Amino acid sequence: MHIVTAKEMYEADRYAMETIGIEGKLLMENAGRAVADKAAERVNKAMHILVMCGSGSNGGDGFVIARTLLGWGYTVRVFQLAPDDKISGDAAYHKQLYQNIGGKIEQWESAASLAAALQESDVVIDAMLGIGVTGKLRPPYDQAVETVNQAGLPVISVDIPSGVPADEGHDGFVGIKADRTLIVAEPKQSLFAQQTASYYGSWEVVDIGLPSQACANSSRYVWGMEETRAHLGERGRFSHKGSHGKALLIGGSQEMPGSITLTTKAALRGGSGLVTTGTVPQAIPSIAAHCAEATYLSLNADDRGRIVLQDVDVSGYDALAIGMGMGREQATADFTRKLVSEANIPVLVDADGLHHLKQDMRILTQRRHPLILTPHPGEMAMLTDFEVKDIIRRPFAISRHFAIEYGVYLVLKGSFTIVTDPEGNQWVNTSGNAGLAKGGSGDALSGILLAQVMQQQNIQEALSLGCYIHGMSADQQVTSNHSMHDLTASDVIDGLATVFRTLS
Numbered sequence: 164m165h166i167v168t169a170k171e172m173y174e175a176d177r178y179a180m181e182t183i184g185i186e187g188k189l190l191m192e193n194a195g196r197a198v199a200d201k202a203a204e205r206v207n208k209a210m211h212i213l214v215m216c217g218s219g220s221n222g223g224d225g226f227v228i229a230r231t232l233l234g235w236g237y238t239v240r241v242f243q244l245a246p247d248d249k250i251s252g253d254a255a256y257h258k259q260l261y262q263n264i265g266g267k268i269e270q271w272e273s274a275a276s277l278a279a280a281l282q283e284s285d286v287v288i289d290a291m292l293g294i295g296v297t298g299k300l301r302p303p304y305d306q307a308v309e310t311v312n313q314a315g316l317p318v319i320s321v322d323i324p325s326g327v328p329a330d331e332g333h334d335g336f337v338g339i340k341a342d343r344t345l346i347v348a349e350p351k352q353s354l355f356a357q358q359t360a361s362y363y364g365s366w367e368v369v370d371i372g373l374p375s376q377a378c379a380n381s382s383r384y385v386w387g388m389e390e391t392r393a394h395l396g397e398r399g400r401f402s403h404k405g406s407h408g409k410a411l412l413i414g415g416s417q418e419m420p421g422s423i424t425l426t427t428k429a430a431l432r433g434g435s436g437l438v439t440t441g442t443v444p445q446a447i448p449s450i451a452a453h454c455a456e457a458t459y460l461s462l463n464a465d466d467r468g469r470i471v472l473q474d475v476d477v478s479g480y481d482a483l484a485i486g487m488g489m490g491r492e493q494a495t496a497d498f499t500r501k502l503v504s505e506a507n508i509p510v511l512v513d514a515d516g517l518h519h520l521k522q523d524m525r526i527l528t529q530r531r532h533p534l535i536l537t538p539h540p541g542e543m544a545m546l547t548d549f550e551v552k553d554i555i556r557r558p559f560a561i562s563r564h565f566a567i568e569y570g571v572y573l574v575l576k577g578s579f580t581i582v583t584d585p586e587g588n589q590w591v592n593t594s595g596n597a598g599l600a601k602g603g604s605g606d607a608l609s610g611i612l613l614a615q616v617m618q619q620q621n622i623q624e625a626l627s628l629g630c631y632i633h634g635m636s637a638d639q640q641v642t643s644n645h646s647m648h649d650l651t652a653s654d655v656i657d658g659l660a661t662v663f664r665t666l667s
């Protein structure tokens with residue numbers, strides 16, 4: 164499934180109409196009918212349904228929905244926000260069909276007239292504004308949105324909650340707070356942006372018959388259960404520990420052995436054949452106490468137990484992860500940069516390692532082998548010199564630009580983790596919950612990602628799989644043994660057992 168901007172959606176629309184020859188009226192009919200079908204699952208015939216229609220095609224969808232539900236025997240009235248002469252084209256055609264079967268329309272007069280109509284209603288279908296919204300809401304939509312939000316009725320939005328922009332990067336909007344959004348054809352970018360996602364409520368995409376090539380201009384995709392099931396490799400009956408990759412994990416320090424412990428455990432549970440953890444001698448006993456299955460590489464340390472500049476031979480390993488719990492000492496940073504620039508295997512860099520790289524970003528472009536960076540928004544801000552709020556406003560654009568500029572795989576962690584490949588294609592992970600917003604989650608994710616990188620031919624698929632598996636474990640844990648409050652990274656790692664059993 165693609166994720167589109169408003170522009171890309173209009174291009175898809177145009178492709179359907181001009182290249183394929185599907186009439187706009189028919190697309191609107193398909194959209195309205197598909198939404199009515201899904202909305203009918205949430206309403207019953209005793210309810211009074213208020214369909215609120217704006218002047219554009221979103222309103223046109225609303226007229227189709229009203230006609231369809233009325234035809235099925237539901238109690239429906241339409242509340243029209245625009246004057247009659249503003250409704251034209253396909254929307255006017257469908258408005259006429261609705262009226263032809265006896266449908267009634269009330270006009271906006273004031274916020275009070277809408278409040279009165281809402282008082283007599285049990286549920287609102289919001290077809291006021293779709294992807295065509297631009298700028299600050301104008302009257303009467305601004306008042307209408309606020310009146311609906313205040314009424315406290317269940318709201319089902321058509322395509323997008325009215326007032327919410329389709330694209331990332333917009334602030335200061337006023338939008339419908341929907342309980343459910345039935346998205347027309349393809350999810351819009353704002354569904355996966357932190358400042359807009361919550362307006363959608365629960366969501367589902369309805370099919371209106373656009374072929375997938377209509378969205379060929381979009382290089383953003385949803386990664387969910389379906390993709391995970393399709394790409395998770397099976398362990399062959401005759402495979403041995405060497406078939407599933409030898410991982411080298413480097414991190415930790417005397418005072419911070421916890422992060423690399425979690426990464427080690429996660430790399431083991433995540434499917435690696437063999438895991439070697441390279442760290443300072445002072446940390447090895449405590450890590451080994453938790454991870455009997457790993458082997459250890461004792462690295463030179465300074466007198467405070469931090470890794471110093473030295474040579475490490477990575478031949479014999481299939482992939483390297485570096486950065487967790489290392490601290491930011493200059494000698495440690497020099498070591499990270501040396502190893503990252505020399506290692507001729509896929510390398511994943513997280514946490515302190517990202518700070519080390521920032522000292523000389525040329526290393527990123529000079530590498531000849533895959534490089535994977537896994538920042539959270541704070542680390543992404545540090546790497547790019549943006550502010551965290553910019554990263555949160557425009558995660559897609561900033562990640563894409565960065566991945567292309569430096570030729571890296573980027574995993575920007577967040578409520579919707581985005582995996583970007585060096586060509587700028589993007590996949591948004593759909594698993595996970597707020598229980599993951601804790602220290603240690605990222606360390607566990609790094610271990611799972613590295614394990615998956617060694618199982619898959621395609622690095623992006625490995626990364627998307629790893630993100631999904633990590634989030635799925637958290638989702639399963641909070642529905643069975645844990646809550647979002649108490650969930651820890653160790654619980655997520657323990658939960659991998661159930662995840663793999665569910666998926667295989």
Ligand SMILES: NC(=O)C1=CN([C@@H]2O[C@H](COP(=O)(O)OP(=O)(O)OC[C@H]3O[C@@H](n4cnc5c(N)ncnc54)[C@H](OP(=O)(O)O)[C@@H]3O)[C@@H](O)[C@H]2O)[C@@H](O)CC1
Nearest residue numbers: 190191218219220221292293294295296297299300301322
């Ligand atoms: N994708 C598909 O294939 C299909 C998509 N379909 C549907 O079409 C929808 C897109 O339709 P659309 O292009 O007509 O835009 P839409 O959101 O209805 O809004 C336009 C109206 O909003 C108004 N307006 C704008 N900004 C405003 C503001 N700030 N404050 C106040 N008013 C504002 C603007 O007014 P104007 O500027 O003209 O005065 C104009 O009248 C899409 O979301 C989906 O539901 C299906 O029907 C068929 C297949």
Ligand SMILES: [K+]
Nearest residue numbers: 292321323325
């Ligand atoms: K809407």
